[in-house]
Amino acid sequence: MDDKARKLAGIKQKEKTPMPEQKAKIRAHNFKEVPYGYTAEMAIEEAWRCTQCKNQPCVAGCPVEIDIPGFIAAIQQGDFREGINVIKRTNALPAVCGRVCPQEEQCEKFCIRGIKGEPVAIGRLERFAADWEAEQGEADLPEIAPSNGKKVAVIGAGPGGMTCGGDLVAMGYDVTVFEAFHDSGGVLLYGIPEVRLPKDIVSRKTDYLARMGVKFEYNMVVGNVLTIEEMREQGFEAFFVATGAGLPWFMNLKGEGLNGVYSANEFLTRANLMKAYDPKNYDTPTWVGSKTAVVGGGNVAMDSARTAMRLGSEHVYIVYRRALEQMPARNEEIHHAQEEGIEFLLLQNPLEILDDGEGWVSGMRCIRMELGEPDASGRRRPVPIEGSEFVLEVDGVVIAIGNGANPLFIDATPGLKVNKWGNILADDKGRTSLKGVFAGGDIVIGAATVIEAMGAGKIAARAIDEYLSGKAGDWSPELGE
Amino acid sequence: MRRIPVTHNSGGLSLFKIVKKVVLRHDIKQMDILAPLVARKIKPGQFIMFRVDESGERIPLTMVDHDPEKGTVRIIFQEVGKSTRQLGDMNEGDSVLDFIGPLGKYHKMTGGKHGRIIGVGGGIGIAPLLPKVREFQADGDEIISIIGARSKDLLILEDEMKAASSELNICTDDGSYGHKGFVTEILKQKLDESTNYDFVLAIGPPIMMKVVRDLVKPYGVPCYVSLNTIMVDGTGMCGSCRVSVGGKVKFACIDGPEMRGEEIDFAEMMSRQTRYVAEEKTSMERYLAKEGK
Numbered sequence: 001m002d003d004k005a006r007k008l009a010g011i012k013q014k015e016k017t018p019m020p021e022q023k024a025k026i027r028a029h030n031f032k033e034v035p036y037g038y039t040a041e042m043a044i045e046e047a048w049r050c051t052q053c054k055n056q057p058c059v060a061g062c063p064v065e066i067d068i069p070g071f072i073a074a075i076q077q078g079d080f081r082e083g084i085n086v087i088k089r090t091n092a093l094p095a096v097c098g099r100v101c102p103q104e105e106q107c108e109k110f111c112i113r114g115i116k117g118e119p120v121a122i123g124r125l126e127r128f129a130a131d132w133e134a135e136q137g138e139a140d141l142p143e144i145a146p147s148n149g150k151k152v153a154v155i156g157a158g159p160g161g162m163t164c165g166g167d168l169v170a171m172g173y174d175v176t177v178f179e180a181f182h183d184s185g186g187v188l189l190y191g192i193p194e195v196r197l198p199k200d201i202v203s204r205k206t207d208y209l210a211r212m213g214v215k216f217e218y219n220m221v222v223g224n225v226l227t228i229e230e231m232r233e234q235g236f237e238a239f240f241v242a243t244g245a246g247l248p249w250f251m252n253l254k255g256e257g258l259n260g261v262y263s264a265n266e267f268l269t270r271a272n273l274m275k276a277y278d279p280k281n282y283d284t285p286t287w288v289g290s291k292t293a294v295v296g297g298g299n300v301a302m303d304s305a306r307t308a309m310r311l312g313s314e315h316v317y318i319v320y321r322r323a324l325e326q327m328p329a330r331n332e333e334i335h336h337a338q339e340e341g342i343e344f345l346l347l348q349n350p351l352e353i354l355d356d357g358e359g360w361v362s363g364m365r366c367i368r369m370e371l372g373e374p375d376a377s378g379r380r381r382p383v384p385i386e387g388s389e390f391v392l393e394v395d396g397v398v399i400a401i402g403n404g405a406n407p408l409f410i411d412a413t414p415g416l417k418v419n420k421w422g423n424i425l426a427d428d429k430g431r432t433s434l435k436g437v438f439a440g441g442d443i444v445i446g447a448a449t450v451i452e453a454m455g456a457g458k459i460a461a462r463a464i465d466e467y468l469s470g471k472a473g474d475w476s477p478e479l480g481e
Numbered sequence: 482m483r484r485i486p487v488t489h490n491s492g493g494l495s496l497f498k499i500v501k502k503v504v505l506r507h508d509i510k511q512m513d514i515l516a517p518l519v520a521r522k523i524k525p526g527q528f529i530m531f532r533v534d535e536s537g538e539r540i541p542l543t544m545v546d547h548d549p550e551k552g553t554v555r556i557i558f559q560e561v562g563k564s565t566r567q568l569g570d571m572n573e574g575d576s577v578l579d580f581i582g583p584l585g586k587y588h589k590m591t592g593g594k595h596g597r598i599i600g601v602g603g604g605i606g607i608a609p610l611l612p613k614v615r616e617f618q619a620d621g622d623e624i625i626s627i628i629g630a631r632s633k634d635l636l637i638l639e640d641e642m643k644a645a646s647s648e649l650n651i652c653t654d655d656g657s658y659g660h661k662g663f664v665t666e667i668l669k670q671k672l673d674e675s676t677n678y679d680f681v682l683a684i685g686p687p688i689m690m691k692v693v694r695d696l697v698k699p700y701g702v703p704c705y706v707s708l709n710t711i712m713v714d715g716t717g718m719c720g721s722c723r724v725s726v727g728g729k730v731k732f733a734c735i736d737g738p739e740m741r742g743e744e745i746d747f748a749e750m751m752s753r754q755t756r757y758v759a760e761e762k763t764s765m766e767r768y769l770a771k772e773g774k
Binding site: 180181182190218219220221224225226246247248250252256257258259262263265266269270274275279280281282283284285286287358359406407408 | 518519522532536537538539563564578579580581582583584713714716717718719720721723724725729730735746749752753755756757760761763764767
């Protein structure tokens with residue numbers, strides 16, 4: 001087929017080229033990644049669905065401004081090397097973003113092919129390009145400016161910190177990433193399960209950054225073991241604080257302290273980072289009941305539910321107080337969870353977790369909800385229906401309703417201003433109340449997405465460069481309350 | 482498994498080497514671990530977490546002593562599970578893979594106001610009590626210590642506690658040494674004689690801390706305890722260590738480990754400590770079989 005024929009075929013094809021994946025019944029009991037990814041032929045076929053329209057609305061929808069038509073054009077021609085290089089100009093983690101970005105809310109939302117049919121599968125193509133590169137052996141390093149000798153500290157090796165570190169080292173800075181855990185990746189490592197993001201991808205990214213020259217220091221709880229002031233004395237001139245949102249919320253329900261009740265963070269950290277899914281080889285224990293309720297409707301709730309099922313829970317419920325349309329989780333995660341047999345209990349909310357008399361969960365008392373007037377978020381507020389209480393029979397509960405700001409670093413950093421929820425105040429460049437200290441990601445905006453954290457890392461890298469090269473002017477960020 | 486060469490926080494010297502090991506009692510061991518950055522910062526009441534190797538779990542231990550000049554942190558532990566057993570089987574010159582700290586809030590309980598304090602330590606809990614008592618002594622406080630163990634051959638740190646206390650009382654459950662009976666019996670005597678104490682600090686098994694708390698309450702003397710609950714990260718991220726305090730959720734790792742004892746729901750806390758008994762047993766059996774023990 002020549003280009004003309006391919007183009008015609010692409011325009012005719014209203015729906016995304018399907019991505020092969022593990023069958024639901026099989027994958028619900030293993031920890032392997034669910035979608036296999038496109039083959040080269042599928043990628044080229046899908047790439048030709050892109051009409052290379054002039055306005056490029058997709059680019060405006062991307063928090064890291066990937067030249068989407070550019071990389072897709074390269075894939076159309078089968079030049080996968082060029083495709084990945086175009087992506088890598090603005091995105092340091094394409095294999096991650098292709099898998100976990102909420103594309104339907106970002107690039108794909110604005111794709112004109114979505115008007116009559118499905119948008120171009122930009123996320124799948126991004127993933128394809130990144131995976132293709134990984135198969136070719138060691139990835140090409142980007143151009144790295146000669147060293148300028150200036151030391152920058154990045155606090156937290158999650159998606160924001162890794163992005164910022166990579167960008168700065170490419171500009172010639174001497175970058176050290178300080179991580180509290182024993183490995184890097186942050187939420188990519190402890191939070192997002194293997195089925196959605198294989199850990200090899202995260203390791204590969206760390207190795208790539210290390211080859212670029214980023215130094216990693218693990219087991220470093222900055223604030224406690226080293227303060228910003230002490231790091232200044234060691235010669236660090238600028239800081240990017242990307243510690244994430246690491247303080248799980250509970251609901252203050254009676255019975256939340258019972259055995260068998262987890263925060264999603266604990267449940268996922270045990271299973272992912274500490275590899276509790278493999279008890280023959282790893283020491284960290286975990287426990288799942290035969291019937292598990294996961295409370296919440298975000299991606300973390302879907303991850304928890306799917307992990308519970310894989311750990312052997314026979315019935316897994318998502319208990320969410322609003323309706324399906326209002327769930328914040330990615331469509332693909334909801335779809336995958338449903339396929340795997342996760343039961344969705346919508347417009348229902350827990351009131352109390354019941355004790356079996358020996359300190360373990362025996363059930364969860366819930367109430368049915370209906371949608372009332374819209375609240376501050378614009379979503380219709382769920383209101384309890386009087387007299388609709390019932391007991392859901394479960395022996396395990398995972399609370400996945402989000403995280404607040406972890407106070408550890410903030411408490412140890414006098415003068416760093418925070419808002420009433422404890423999130424660090426930063427301006428649109430990431431500048432905080434302390435000179436030379438930038439912040440971004442979940443610790444600033446509250447729980448958000450991987451790509452938003454990466455976007456914040458990018459912005460901070462640029463702002464740190466301006467600051468350290470004396471182009472930034474006075475340090476007078478407007479911080480609000 | 483990938484391990485890119487990094488210095489970790491040992492200051493680039495070596496990976497958290499065990500520089501000194503002393504067997505205090507048959508399954509109670511003391512180790513000085515090289516971790517200069519931690520040693521420089523850690524204070525009484527704070528804890529570290531260690532992970533022996535790649536497959537290991539993260540275990541919290543409260544600091545016993547530290548030497549900023551030598552760069553070492555002293556820990557004392559009883560081999561109660563697989564990870565502590567595996568650590569106990571290691572020798573001088575061996576290293577643990579991860580050693581994280583200082584963690585937990587430093588809580589300076591006295592301010593050099595020459596107070597009167599009772600310190601109660603039970604079993605392995607005497608180890609974290611020691612640096613607290615030393616700090617009180619250095620502040621010029623009068624410190625009455627009451628320590629207990631099941632029997633004489635399980636009692637640790639007697640000489641050190643004696644040197645750091647104004648008065649040391651010893652109890653053993655079986656009467657093989659000191660007072661025959663529980664620490665609470667001596668504590669009750671002391672409180673009956675006088676309630677002129679700034680506070681009682683109790684560190685030991687949860688049941689001991691609960692009984693001490695219940696005993697002290699009617700005397701109107703504040704009571705502090707130190708919680709060593711099950712943790713994963715130790716930095717506030719997972720909530721495994723949570724305890725109910727006056728109906729509110731508190732995290733032992735970042736709100737504690739030292740807390741006012743009055744409102745702690747000890748029944749819930751003790752129940753939560755049993756969460757992984759079955760899994761821990763399997764893990765221990767596998768370890769012993771593998772090591773041919």
